[in-house]
Amino acid sequence: MNKRGQITLFIIIAVVIIALAIFLLFFYPKMKIKKYEEPTNPHAYLQDCINNALEPLVEKLASQGGYLELGNCIFYKNICRHYLCYTTQPYVPCINQEPLLKENIETILRERLKQENVVSSCINRFIEYARKKGYDVSSCEAPKFFVNLTKGRVNVPIECKIVLKKGEEKKEFLEYNPYLTWPLFEFVLLSKQIIHEEITNADFDPVAFMLRNYWIEIEKFRASEGSIIYTLRDRKTRKEFVFAVRNYVLPPGVL
Numbered sequence: 001m002n003k004r005g006q007i008t009l010f011i012i013i014a015v016v017i018i019a020l021a022i023f024l025l026f027f028y029p030k031m032k033i034k035k036y037e038e039p040t041n042p043h044a045y046l047q048d049c050i051n052n053a054l055e056p057l058v059e060k061l062a063s064q065g066g067y068l069e070l071g072n073c074i075f076y077k078n079i080c081r082h083y084l085c086y087t088t089q090p091y092v093p094c095i096n097q098e099p100l101l102k103e104n105i106e107t108i109l110r111e112r113l114k115q116e117n118v119v120s121s122c123i124n125r126f127i128e129y130a131r132k133k134g135y136d137v138s139s140c141e142a143p144k145f146f147v148n149l150t151k152g153r154v155n156v157p158i159e160c161k162i163v164l165k166k167g168e169e170k171k172e173f174l175e176y177n178p179y180l181t182w183p184l185f186e187f188v189l190l191s192k193q194i195i196h197e198e199i200t201n202a203d204f205d206p207v208a209f210m211l212r213n214y215w216i217e218i219e220k221f222r223a224s225e226g227s228i229i230y231t232l233r234d235r236k237t238r239k240e241f242v243f244a245v246r247n248y249v250l251p252p253g254v255l
Contacts (some may be wrong), residue, residue, distance in 0.1 A: 042126045042162055047080060047178040049122035049177030050156055054180050057112055057156055062184060065115075066098060066105050066191075068112060074244050076221070076229045081244045083227075085195045093199045094247040102149055102188045107152070110147040120147050136165040148183040183234045187241035190207075190216065190232055198247045204230075224249065 061068050065082035073080040084092035084101065098104055113119060120143060124231040127137045143160035158176045197204040206218035226249030232241045 018074060041121075042130075042173055043176055043178075045126045045129070046122050046158065046176050049125060050118060050178045050212065051180050053113065053116065053118040053122075054109070054154065054156065055182070057109060058180060058182050058184060061105065061108065062187065062239070062241045065241075066101055066108075066188075067162075068108055072097070074223060074227050074229070076223060076242070076244070079242070081229055081242050083246055084191060085198055085245045085247060085255050087246055087249065090249055090251040092248065093202070094195075094245060096195055101192060102185070105184070105188065106147045106149060110145070113145070113147070113156070119143050119156070119158060123158075123162070127162070130164055134166055138163045149188065151185055152183055154182050154184055156181040183237060183239055184241070186234070187239075191230075191241065191243060194230060195245065196246050202248050206230075228253045 008091075018050045037229055041169070049128050054132075057068065063075070064080050065084055067073075067082050070080050072086060073082040075081070079103050082097075084204055087094040088255055123139060123143055127139055130137050139162045140160040145158040148157070149153050156178045158178065159174060160176075162173045164171045164173075194204045204220070206220050210216060210218055215235055217231075217233040217235055219233070221229040221231070223229055223244075226246055228247070230243055230245065
């Protein structure tokens with residue numbers, strides 16, 4: 001009798017587990033999709049839409065030392081790596097090309113998002129989607145937005161009033177803060193520290209720095225004509241920021 005009771009208990013537990021697995025397989029994904037597709041909250045929609053455009057811009061900018069357009073750079077691995085500190089004079093410290101690197105990057109990203117009409121397009125797509133779900137929608141004519149870098153994030157704060165109506169239901173939204181998870185802020189701070197060391201000490205020791213800061217990998221490659229390529233890599237995300245320095249160069253003919 002004890003053995004039969006144990007077998008019966010095991011069968012009941014197995015049936016419950018199978019039933020739960022079937023429920024999760026067929027119903028849980030639908031529940032998640034329904035929650036994600038809820039049109040009465042534009043925050044998640046704008047987050048995904050803007051990140052689709054923002055991430056490739058950040059990747060390109062980071063690979064080119066903080067720029068999207070070609071400028072004063074050296075090609076390394078077929079990519080234009082901009083000089084953040086540069087000199088043409090022998091035995092002379094380089095001059096910091098971007099003392100306001102963070103602010104410059106924020107401006108570059110904002111202007112590109114504006115040129116490509118990314119924010120307005122994302123808001124218009126959300127409005128179309130909400131209307132297809134049966135909502136009456138009104139919104140601002142021109143959204144206000146800017147870009148700022150904070151720890152681990154590229155933020156795109158937006159101000160645009162959106163009003164959704166369906167029957168007696170009415171919801172209003174004014175401010176949104178989409179962000180891309182990307183360590184650009186940390187890379188900017190480290191780049192400025194490297195440039196400071198290059199100018200004041202004529203060199204930067206990546207090994208000593210990595211021993212004190214395990215989160216980062218730093219590759220230092222000495223290229224031609226006295227140029228140095230710095231590759232900063234986040235150990236966790238594997239994101240990279242690459243820039244060049246030309247500092248205390250030797251005169252022609254001197255090795």
